[in-house]
Amino acid sequence: MAGEPTDLVLSERREGYRVLTLNRPDRLNAFTGAMHEALRAALDDAVADETCRALLLTGAGRGFCAGQDLSERRGGEGRAVDLSQTLDQYYNPLIRRLRDLPMPVVCAVNGVAAGAGANLALACDIVLAARSATFLQAFARLGLVPDAGGTWVLPRLVGRARARGLALLAEPLAAETAEAWGMIWRVHDDAVLMDEAHRLAARLATQPTAGLRLIRDALDASETNDLDRQLDLERDLQGRAGRTPDYREGVAAFLEKRPPRFTGGAS
Structure with missing residues (x-):
């Protein structure tokens, strides 16, 4: 309202x-x-x-x-x-x-x-x-x-x-x-x-919300990180992203050739 x-x-x-x-x-x-x-x-x-x-x-x-x-x-x-x-x-x-x-x-x-x-x-x-x-x-x-x-x-x-x-x-x-x-x-x-x-x-609003937040975190950190630190951060954030329900849904939708139905949930 x-x-x-x-x-x-x-x-x-x-x-x-x-x-x-x-x-x-x-x-x-x-x-x-x-x-x-x-x-x-x-x-x-x-x-x-x-x-x-x-x-x-x-x-x-x-x-x-x-x-x-x-x-x-x-x-x-x-x-x-x-x-x-x-x-x-x-x-x-x-x-x-x-x-x-x-x-x-x-x-x-x-x-x-x-x-x-x-x-x-x-x-x-x-x-x-x-x-x-x-x-x-x-x-x-x-x-x-x-x-x-x-x-x-x-x-x-x-x-x-x-x-x-x-x-x-x-x-x-x-x-x-x-x-x-x-x-x-x-x-x-x-x-x-x-x-x-x-x-x-x-x-x-229909996208993988937790994954979008991790993307933003990575981009913000890149402003001050050197390459080694950024590579380590990408590793850590990717690990978190891979544990989310939206990642599993994204892979399933790709393999089944259908639009994904993301819920936005974190791991």
């Missing part, structure tokens, strides 16, 4: 997956503490649901997420604000949670993704974007450092030179350029973005 229109994060159950929608369209879905809490609760609820095997994250209205709502971060006259507390309390746990979910996450960027909103999108497993969407590392405009994992993910996605340009110049990047640079998976025309995102989430 969809959440009420006043909810800060709408949660909608679909067959095999959930749609989580950031819902402050009048503020381009900029984050407040309350919206962080709502998203945390929605993620908890999805993980507790054994029938949920994928997530689709998007934003209501004309934007995905404009990052932090700065009206919550004003200091009094002559008083500084400790932004590190915001990261410790909200953004860092959110990014860690997304990277550690037991299911794949599709992000549909339906408009501007700025600041922490851009890096929230890039923390997801597969990012789709509307052709009109833009990505903006807005932090330098405020004298700040990219956060929500931005300084980690950008060099790995687009390389050192492009990451520095995006961070230091704080210029918007068109979705088609983001796709060409390998920052996101695919661009779609605005009118079909959500249809394509739903199609992808529904597909992932």
Whole structure:
């Protein structure tokens, strides 16, 4: 069931997956503490649901997420604000949670993704974007450092030179350029973005969920492992994957020349 229109994060159950929608369209879905809490609760609820095997994250209205709502971060006259507390309390746990979910996450960027909103999108497993969407590392405009994992993910996605340009110049990047640079998976025309995102989430929800999680673990570890460590990790993860019911089902379906019926269970 969809959440009420006043909810800060709408949660909608679909067959095999959930749609989580950031819902402050009048503020381009900029984050407040309350919206962080709502998203945390929605993620908890999805993980507790054994029938949920994928997530689709998007934003209501004309934007995905404009990052932090700065009206919550004003200091009094002559008083500084400790932004590190915001990261410790909200953004860092959110990014860690997304990277550690037991299911794949599709992000549909339906408009501007700025600041922490851009890096929230890039923390997801597969990012789709509307052709009109833009990505903006807005932090330098405020004298700040990219956060929500931005300084980690950008060099790995687009390389050192492009990451520095995006961070230091704080210029918007068109979705088609983001796709060409390998920052996101695919661009779609605005009118079909959500249809394509739903199609992808529904597909992932029928796949071997435990195996997909192990693939993600291996790819994440490869960022810092040398080849020997990565080969050892592949060995260990493959051993775990081979003990899952989905592996047995995949082999049986291949030999019997039929579509597999994966259940998503771990070993």
